[in-house]
Amino acid sequence: MLGSVVNSSRRAFLQSTAFVATSPVQSSAQVQERASSPRDYWLTVMKRISEPVLTSLSERKLKVNMPVEASHGNVEDRKKYTYLEAFGRLLTGIAPWLESGATTGPEGELRARYAELARKSITAAVDPASPDRMNFDSGSQPVVDAAFLALGILRAPKELWEKLDRTAKGQLVRALQTSRVIKPGFNNWLLFSATIEAFLGLAGERPDAMRIDYAVREHEGWYKGDGVYGDGPQFHWDYYNSFVIQPMLLQVLESARAWSSAWETFHPAVLARAKRYAAIQERLISPEGTFPAIGRSLAYRFGAFHLLAAMALRKQLPDNVAPEQVRSALTAVMKRTVDTPGTFGHDGWLQIGFCGHQPSIGEAYISTGSLYLCSAVFLPLGLPASDPFWSGPEKRWTAKQIWAGADSQADHAIQI
Numbered sequence: 001m002l003g004s005v006v007n008s009s010r011r012a013f014l015q016s017t018a019f020v021a022t023s024p025v026q027s028s029a030q031v032q033e034r035a036s037s038p039r040d041y042w043l044t045v046m047k048r049i050s051e052p053v054l055t056s057l058s059e060r061k062l063k064v065n066m067p068v069e070a071s072h073g074n075v076e077d078r079k080k081y082t083y084l085e086a087f088g089r090l091l092t093g094i095a096p097w098l099e100s101g102a103t104t105g106p107e108g109e110l111r112a113r114y115a116e117l118a119r120k121s122i123t124a125a126v127d128p129a130s131p132d133r134m135n136f137d138s139g140s141q142p143v144v145d146a147a148f149l150a151l152g153i154l155r156a157p158k159e160l161w162e163k164l165d166r167t168a169k170g171q172l173v174r175a176l177q178t179s180r181v182i183k184p185g186f187n188n189w190l191l192f193s194a195t196i197e198a199f200l201g202l203a204g205e206r207p208d209a210m211r212i213d214y215a216v217r218e219h220e221g222w223y224k225g226d227g228v229y230g231d232g233p234q235f236h237w238d239y240y241n242s243f244v245i246q247p248m249l250l251q252v253l254e255s256a257r258a259w260s261s262a263w264e265t266f267h268p269a270v271l272a273r274a275k276r277y278a279a280i281q282e283r284l285i286s287p288e289g290t291f292p293a294i295g296r297s298l299a300y301r302f303g304a305f306h307l308l309a310a311m312a313l314r315k316q317l318p319d320n321v322a323p324e325q326v327r328s329a330l331t332a333v334m335k336r337t338v339d340t341p342g343t344f345g346h347d348g349w350l351q352i353g354f355c356g357h358q359p360s361i362g363e364a365y366i367s368t369g370s371l372y373l374c375s376a377v378f379l380p381l382g383l384p385a386s387d388p389f390w391s392g393p394e395k396r397w398t399a400k401q402i403w404a405g406a407d408s409q410a411d412h413a414i415q416i
Contacts, residue, residue, distance in 0.1 A: 038327055046093075057083075062086070081142060082367040098111060122160065123168040136179050150176060176200065283399060290336060328394050336355070
């Protein structure tokens with residue numbers, strides 16, 4: 001189905017590299033056998049997830065090509081939102097690689113191609129005349145994925161903002177501004193509105209500082225201790241500290257610096273808490289590469305490690321957590337997920353599930369596009385291949401060390 005949107009010369013190039021799209025029936029062991037390094041493996045998985053979305057949307061055929069799965073008999077309703085979900089969430093994870101990835105060799109060619117497809121896709125998503133023009137203002141869901149789109153652009157301003165043409169920039173700004181009509185929930189959703197405002201500041205527009213101030217101050221009040229925030233006033237056992245809260249809090253605070261110092265005093269504590277939560281996340285990965293299936297939105301799969309991946313990208317991992325052990329741990333998680341039959345449909349699109357195809361694990365707000373938040377794990381691809389994250393030798397992560405009987409330092413809470 002997608003072959004028609006990749007021209008023959010590009011197909012020949014892709015087939016000659018380690019990053020060729022994989023068949024849904026291929027195992028991670030087969031992929032790893034062809035990959036010469038962990039980075040090559042990550043790139044192969046990233047390409048497998050990204051290719052259907054970027055090729056279809058860049059050709060303005062996403063609504064034609066993407067199947068929509070929803071588990072609660074609400075496919076028609078979720079079609080109003082699922083396309084922006086797929087695109088915004090995908091860019092959230094691959095943006096740093098688009099911005100800072102290789103510029104030469106097979107990886108450099110793939111990166112340049114994907115950056116071009118991403119810009120064409122942004123244009124297709126916001127052009128009022130496009131058949132793939134997306135919904136930014138009807139219902140409540142669009143504020144979520146407008147924010148993920150904004151987060152992706154904040155992570156790749158040169159490739160995804162500066163290189164857009166003037167018309168596309170104007171249409172993008174207007175599309176995101178229309179999301180202001182949506183009232184966010186009194187929970188992590190406050191950060192969606194704040195992230196959109198942070199992008200509008202980057203774009204030279206006047207951001208609504210109240211939306212940022214409200215989100216930052218409320219989350220400060222919702223902090224529960226030891227690196228964990230409530231999702232609103234109450235604590236939830238789930239991965240929303242990583243899916244949304246801590247990565248977006250850091251991005252909003254740091255992006256807002258460009259035009260205001262109003263929230264600078266919050267940053268040190270927010271960063272310290274993020275380091276602690278990253279340490280907790282690393283310890284949650286079992287020696288076998290699994291992690292607890294706790295809380296809602298499990299269908300985002302390894303997107304649960306958005307924060308750990310972000311801290312690796314930022315080179316701000318906690319003490320005693322080496323970047324190469326994070327790489328080893330996340331690679332193990334990736335293999336456990338990608339290798340499971342049913343993760344992808346026969347046509348290469350993600351299917352609902354945590355470990356394979358498990359439709360019942362999806363809440364009523366989950367549909368095919370929702371699943372692409374798993375791409376958040378790819379953030380470290382924004383680090384060069386020479387960085388210790390990629391160049392360091394394999395290293396056992398904490399749980400693998402401890403369960404092998406190795407001596408290990410005690411773990412402690414933080415008081416901030």
